[in-house]
Amino acid sequence: MATSTTAPDADRREPRSGSPARRPARRPRGPRRSLLPYLLLAPAVVLELAIHVIPMVVGVWMSLLELTQFHIRDWSTAPFVGWENYRATLDLNSAAGKELLHSFWVTLVYSVLSVGFAWLLGISAAVVLQRPFRGRAILRALFLTPYALPVYAAVITWSFLLQRDTGLVNHVLVDQLGLLNERPFWLIGDNSFWSLLVVSVWRNWPFAFLCLMAGLQNVPGEMYEAAAIDGAGFWRRLRSVTLPMLRPVNLVLLLVLFLWTFNDFNTPFVLFGGSAPEQADLISIHIYRSSFKTWDFGSGSAMSVALLLFLLIVSAAYLLITNRRRDDHA
Amino acid sequence: MRETAGERWGRRIVLTLLALFVLIPLYVMVTSAAKPLQDVQNGFTWWPSRPTLQPFVDMWSTVPLARYLVNSLVVSSIAAVCSVAVAIFAAFAVSRYRFRGRGVFSVTVLSTQMFPGILFLLPLFLIYVNLGNATGIELYASRTGLVITYLTFSLPFSIWMLVGYFDSIPRGLDEAAQVDGAGPLRILFRVILPAAVPGVVAVTVYAFMTAWGEVLFASVMTDEGSRTLAVGLQGYSTQFNVYWNQIMAASLVVSIPVVIGFLALQRYFVAGLTAGAVK
Numbered sequence: 001m002a003t004s005t006t007a008p009d010a011d012r013r014e015p016r017s018g019s020p021a022r023r024p025a026r027r028p029r030g031p032r033r034s035l036l037p038y039l040l041l042a043p044a045v046v047l048e049l050a051i052h053v054i055p056m057v058v059g060v061w062m063s064l065l066e067l068t069q070f071h072i073r074d075w076s077t078a079p080f081v082g083w084e085n086y087r088a089t090l091d092l093n094s095a096a097g098k099e100l101l102h103s104f105w106v107t108l109v110y111s112v113l114s115v116g117f118a119w120l121l122g123i124s125a126a127v128v129l130q131r132p133f134r135g136r137a138i139l140r141a142l143f144l145t146p147y148a149l150p151v152y153a154a155v156i157t158w159s160f161l162l163q164r165d166t167g168l169v170n171h172v173l174v175d176q177l178g179l180l181n182e183r184p185f186w187l188i189g190d191n192s193f194w195s196l197l198v199v200s201v202w203r204n205w206p207f208a209f210l211c212l213m214a215g216l217q218n219v220p221g222e223m224y225e226a227a228a229i230d231g232a233g234f235w236r237r238l239r240s241v242t243l244p245m246l247r248p249v250n251l252v253l254l255l256v257l258f259l260w261t262f263n264d265f266n267t268p269f270v271l272f273g274g275s276a277p278e279q280a281d282l283i284s285i286h287i288y289r290s291s292f293k294t295w296d297f298g299s300g301s302a303m304s305v306a307l308l309l310f311l312l313i314v315s316a317a318y319l320l321i322t323n324r325r326r327d328d329h330a
Numbered sequence: 331m332r333e334t335a336g337e338r339w340g341r342r343i344v345l346t347l348l349a350l351f352v353l354i355p356l357y358v359m360v361t362s363a364a365k366p367l368q369d370v371q372n373g374f375t376w377w378p379s380r381p382t383l384q385p386f387v388d389m390w391s392t393v394p395l396a397r398y399l400v401n402s403l404v405v406s407s408i409a410a411v412c413s414v415a416v417a418i419f420a421a422f423a424v425s426r427y428r429f430r431g432r433g434v435f436s437v438t439v440l441s442t443q444m445f446p447g448i449l450f451l452l453p454l455f456l457i458y459v460n461l462g463n464a465t466g467i468e469l470y471a472s473r474t475g476l477v478i479t480y481l482t483f484s485l486p487f488s489i490w491m492l493v494g495y496f497d498s499i500p501r502g503l504d505e506a507a508q509v510d511g512a513g514p515l516r517i518l519f520r521v522i523l524p525a526a527v528p529g530v531v532a533v534t535v536y537a538f539m540t541a542w543g544e545v546l547f548a549s550v551m552t553d554e555g556s557r558t559l560a561v562g563l564q565g566y567s568t569q570f571n572v573y574w575n576q577i578m579a580a581s582l583v584v585s586i587p588v589v590i591g592f593l594a595l596q597r598y599f600v601a602g603l604t605a606g607a608v609k
Contacts, residue, residue, distance in 0.1 A: 034429065036423070036427070037423035037424075037427040037429045037432075038423075040419040040423035041419070041420050041423050041424075043419060043420070044416050044417065044420040047416060047478075047482050048482060048486075050478075050482075051478065051479060051482040052442065052445070052450065052482060054453075054457075055450045055454050055457065058453035059450070059452060059453040062456065067456075121348060121351075124344050124348070125344070125345075128341040131333065139345060140596070141596065142349060142352055142353070143348065143349075143352060144593060145352065145589055145593070146352055146355075147592075148539070148585075148591075149588070149589060150539075150542055150543035150584055150585060151543045152543065152563055152564075153359075153563070153581035153582075153584055153585045154355070154585075156564075156577055157355045157356075157358060157359045157581055158355055160362065160370075160574050160578065161354070161358055163574075165373070166371065166372070166373060166574065167374060168354070168358055168374050171374035202351065210600065214600045214601075234334070234336070234337050234340075262446075263444075263446040263448075265446075265447055265448060265545070265546045266543075266544075266545040266546065269545055269549070270545060270564075284448050284546075288448055292550070297452050297456065304449040304452065307449070308445060308446065308449055311446075315441070315444055
């Protein structure tokens with residue numbers, strides 16, 4: 001799995017002293033010149049190492065230890081147990097393994113639906129706001145607002161809307177429209193999954209909108225003119241001009257959104273607190289709970305490593321399938 | 331190319347629906363912040379029975395909001411400034427030099443998005459706690475620890491966006507300065523940065539927002555003294571009462587600065603994303 005596209009390559013950006021640059025620098029000026037980029041990068045590399053790479057290595061090491069509350073204060077005393085944590089948490093016949101698998105499926109369905117809807121709303125908004133008209137700037141600002149809000153402020157507002165007795169949702173559905181006789185619970189039970197999905201789409205679609213809007217600015221107007229002259233209607237222009245031109249943006253956007261949503265901790269944590277209902281038990285909350293409720297960091301780390309491997313495989317497969325040409329550009 | 335009537339109506343319908351979806355929670359936040367407590371306790375009302383600014387007064391005493399606010403401000407500002415300072419140097423290197431390992435850069439940015447926060451949380455928690463025990467450097471439950479953590483969270487994306495801005499500044503300017511005998515750092519500070527000011531400000535706001543809104547590390551890595559808004563806002567739910575009106579008031583207050591900052595600079599975010607996405 002150790003492909004070069006995986007771990008932060010910070011470690012591989014370390015200067016290899018005296019290694020000649022692959023291509024000559026733009027203005028070769030002797031050796032001092034060729035060291036400079038590495039010096040400029042050093043602070044970023046050191047920080048990345050300290051906060052991302054080293055903890056990751058430590059995390060893998062932790063997953064091989066029996067790291068329960070007895071050893072957290074001084075982990076050097078924790079016994080080495082090898083694959084034991086992985087066996088215990090990933091064994092699909094055990095209760096823990098079944099829970100983890102359930103949580104995994106919930107997260108997968110949630111991510112796919114959330115990204116799908118966020119992208120649909122984002123592309124709709126970007127396309128209809130392509131033409132200038134009065135009020136466009138205001139709408140653009142309004143649509144970006146959910147993304148600009150701090151996540152906890154946004155999600156806590158949603159949790160107010162979804163309260164069973166004092167929330168807007170039940171007030172509208174039950175009191176005003178009379179669609180339901182019972183006041184449903186939105187934050188526990190089966191409905192909690194859909195609540196979480198709506199909140200997550202509300203949070204994320206503006207980001208999709210922002211990126212797609214940026215992408216549309218690169219589509220030359222002449223292409224639409226030409227398509228219109230050829231008699232292409234709205235849908236035909238969307239299919240033959242807009243979407244193909246947005247392809248590079250979409251490739252990155254969908255992957256980033258998927259990874260964010262899959263790893264999302266903040267939304268369920270603020271919406272449900274530290275233990276989500278079973279129907280909306282996202283994997284990050286699941287790992288958090290099993291780590292801190294029982295102070296069993298060993299199995300928590302094992303689950304995190306397994307999750308990371310899964311995401312690496314998915315991302316690598318995605319990048320291979322979409323066959324993204326990686327030129328030597330940032 | 332003229333718009334057909336169907337397209338115009340389609341546009342109106344789509345925009346109305348999206349605007350409603352976005353606005354309803356915002357409307358509830360603003361109106362509920364001006365409600366007396368009984369309005370948020372028995373059934374929902376679209377409008378306060380008698381509009382009051384009392385929640386904005388009471389919210390400071392129900393929880394130590396001022397302390398949370400100061401903590402959040404200190405942590406987010408320092409993290410943002412440091413993150414951007416580090417990112418400027420890195421982005422300058424990536425934008426203006428060719429060197430081994432440059433090509434993996436955008437992949438790195440993508441891959442850092444891959445890691446679940448929880449994966450770092452456990453080891454960092456352990457490292458901070460054990461480091462404190464061993465050396466007396468208090469990173470756990472301290473603002474310093476949060477600053478260091480948050481600053482790396484925004485770093486990859488900040489570098490990525492800055493590279494986009496720097497790339498859009500013509501190299502002719504660098505070369506002109508070089509002819510005048512300016513060294514690389516002088517070129518960076520005298521030529522590139524002045525031309526990229528809006529971009530740098532936008533990236534600073536982005537880094538600030540990242541730290542301002544982070545919940546996971548804030549809830550594990552802080553104590554009563556270093557708690558930030560992200561965790562502090564949950565203190566309005568007590569055993570006896572949930573002060574929804576004060577929660578909404580506090581949410582509004584903590585949202586306004588970042589929303590204004592983001593919306594004021596949205597053009598530059600679009601520009602940065604465009605530059606990054608084209609490649």
